[in-house]
Amino acid sequence: xxxxxDVTKVYEGGTVAVRDVSLDIPKGEFVFLVGPSGSGKSTLxxxxxxxxxxxxxTIYVAxxxxxxxxxWKVPYLRRSIGTVFQDFKLLPNKTVxxxxxxxxxxxxxxxxxxxxxxxxxxxxxxxxxxxxRYPRQLSGGEQQRVSIARAFxxxxxxxxxxEPTGNLDPATSVGIMKLLxxxxxxxxxxxxxxxxxxxVDAMQRRVVQLxxxxxxxxxxxxxxxxxxxx
Amino acid sequence: MSRVAFMLREALVNLRRNILVVTGAVLAVFISLGLAFSxxxxxxxxxxxxxxxxxxxxxxxWLNDAGRDGVPADAHENxxxxxxxxxxxxxxYYVDKTAAYxxxxxxxxxxxxxxxxxxxxxxxxxxxxxxLADIELYQQVxxxxxQYPQLIQRISSAAQxxxxxxxxxxxxxxxxxxxxxxxGVSAMILIANTIRLAIYARRDEVSIMKLVGASNxxxxxxxxxxxxxxxxxxxxxxxxxxxxxxxxxxxAAEGIQLVNLQVPNAFFLRWGVVFLLFGAxxxxxxxxxxxxxxxxxxxxGGRPAGVRRALEPV
Numbered sequence: 001x002x003x004x005x006d007v008t009k010v011y012e013g014g015t016v017a018v019r020d021v022s023l024d025i026p027k028g029e030f031v032f033l034v035g036p037s038g039s040g041k042s043t044l045x046x047x048x049x050x051x052x053x054x055x056x057x058t059i060y061v062a063x064x065x066x067x068x069x070x071x072w073k074v075p076y077l078r079r080s081i082g083t084v085f086q087d088f089k090l091l092p093n094k095t096v097x098x099x100x101x102x103x104x105x106x107x108x109x110x111x112x113x114x115x116x117x118x119x120x121x122x123x124x125x126x127x128x129x130x131x132x133r134y135p136r137q138l139s140g141g142e143q144q145r146v147s148i149a150r151a152f153x154x155x156x157x158x159x160x161x162x163e164p165t166g167n168l169d170p171a172t173s174v175g176i177m178k179l180l181x182x183x184x185x186x187x188x189x190x191x192x193x194x195x196x197x198x199x200v201d202a203m204q205r206r207v208v209q210l211x212x213x214x215x216x217x218x219x220x221x222x223x224x225x226x227x228x229x230x
Numbered sequence: 231m232s233r234v235a236f237m238l239r240e241a242l243v244n245l246r247r248n249i250l251v252v253t254g255a256v257l258a259v260f261i262s263l264g265l266a267f268s269x270x271x272x273x274x275x276x277x278x279x280x281x282x283x284x285x286x287x288x289x290x291x292w293l294n295d296a297g298r299d300g301v302p303a304d305a306h307e308n309x310x311x312x313x314x315x316x317x318x319x320x321x322x323y324y325v326d327k328t329a330a331y332x333x334x335x336x337x338x339x340x341x342x343x344x345x346x347x348x349x350x351x352x353x354x355x356x357x358x359x360x361x362l363a364d365i366e367l368y369q370q371v372x373x374x375x376x377q378y379p380q381l382i383q384r385i386s387s388a389a390q391x392x393x394x395x396x397x398x399x400x401x402x403x404x405x406x407x408x409x410x411x412x413x414g415v416s417a418m419i420l421i422a423n424t425i426r427l428a429i430y431a432r433r434d435e436v437s438i439m440k441l442v443g444a445s446n447x448x449x450x451x452x453x454x455x456x457x458x459x460x461x462x463x464x465x466x467x468x469x470x471x472x473x474x475x476x477x478x479x480x481x482a483a484e485g486i487q488l489v490n491l492q493v494p495n496a497f498f499l500r501w502g503v504v505f506l507l508f509g510a511x512x513x514x515x516x517x518x519x520x521x522x523x524x525x526x527x528x529x530x531g532g533r534p535a536g537v538r539r540a541l542e543p544v
Contacts, residue, residue, distance in 0.1 A: 075440070075444060092435070093243075103443070
């Protein structure tokens with residue numbers, strides 16, 4: 001589903017964020033990107049989303065080389081990828097319903113389709129009764145659920161999550177992870193950057209560890225840290 | 231179709247939900263275009279009054295009585311006919327003693343002492359009133375009239391004063407046009423900048439929309455519509471305010487005969503449309519300028535060459 005071949009990203013000024021990263025993520029997999037701050041997790045997510053351009057290497061999403069994608073085609077790529085961020089990135093002037101519906105509006109879906117689909121996904125994330133609230137009227141956990149609902153409403157094959165539990169307390173984080181797990185079971189590929197040890201250890205999924213922009217560990221059903229490492 | 235409806239709905243909802251920022255933008259348009267439109271209206275008044283002053287009688291040729299002192303009986307008629315053939319003259323007419331007395335009564339009828347002092351109405355001289363084709367030709371006409379010394383008592387001319395007024399008007403006109411242009415350009419910059427700032431306040435929204443997969447035009451159109459509506463509403467308010475002010479001014483100055491303070495409705499109609507278009511264009515331009523940067527930022531464009539060079543030692 002996602003393949004990275006020798007991907008390197010150097011920011012203006014010469015900072016190497018990611019160096020020669022190669023990864024193959026099959027369809028339906030749940031992958032954790034772990035590592036300390038500045039290790040390159042978020043950069044990898046941004047590269048897969050074409051928020052940043054690679055400096056060298058190639059990234060394939062669903063078989064297409066997205067590094068060669070012209071700018072005007074980037075929105076089409078993003079419509080096939082759901083995104084969840086630590087800071088939720090909800091539109092402050094839109095209600096919960098409108099925020100989720102927006103992802104379908106950009107696809108040009110008619111209102112008759114949007115209404116039921118949004119209601120269904122809000123039901124899934126447990127926010128059906130808060131559809132008319134604005135983001136500022138919700139707790140952090142609820143805002144993240146809206147963000148997940150928006151990412152999943154058009155059933156994308158891929159979801160990229162950058163520290164989705166970073167701003168949440170442990171109990172709320174568990175709820176969010178259960179939700180992502182449910183989504184993953186529908187066949188959606190999930191790539192999640194995190195440094196939440198407890199979550200990674202509890203989920204027992206593939207773990208890709210980065211350090212200074214280089215992949216130092218790629219383990220199936222791994223833990224946050226290898227045994228003996230502190 | 232659903233997309234067009236969505237974008238229109240988006241624009242209207244955003245206008246409602248960002249009412250404070252929207253009010254600021256509309257006020258900026260209103261004040262700046264109001265000033266520019268006022269300057270233009272004042273300029274129009276100057277133009278109208280200059281034309282009014284330039285029209286009418288420019289020269290009065292006071293005549294010696296015909297049939298006396300060697301002046302032939304048909305001399306007045308002959309002179310009038312002669313004057314009418316001159317190309318410098320747009321129109322000329324004869325004012326006989328009866329008409330002169332009526333004119334006298336018109337001017338001094340409410341002053342009995344003056345009327346009494348004029349013991350014999352026939353003492354008033356007859357005259358030929360001349361309207362010039364071009365005010366600047368008055369000296370040539372005066373020169374030609376001087377060829378009839380035995381017939382002409384004297385010549386009164388308003389031309390010199392009118393010419394001075396015209397010169398002042400020309401300067402005022404230029405100043406007015408210059409001021410309108412300066413205010414218009416300032417308006418355009420102010421409006422564009424205000425709307426740019428409004429978009430700056432919502433730049434996060436733009437980046438979120440892009441993350442969700444919205445195309446540039448999908449994001450742009452509601453913002454453009456917002457700018458268009460703000461520009462149109464502000465311009466309409468400006469035109470309306472100047473129109474109301476103009477009406478009140480004309481009403482207050484109704485008794486004044488020397489100056490015409492009535493700006494014609496045709497002016498408001500013609501320039502009102504221009505200002506509405508101007509406001510709309512400024513709104514759209516402001517939105518376009520304000521958005522372009524944030525749209526580019528979220529694009530994740532090509533690979534910058536400078537960065538590739540930095541890679542070499544890797």
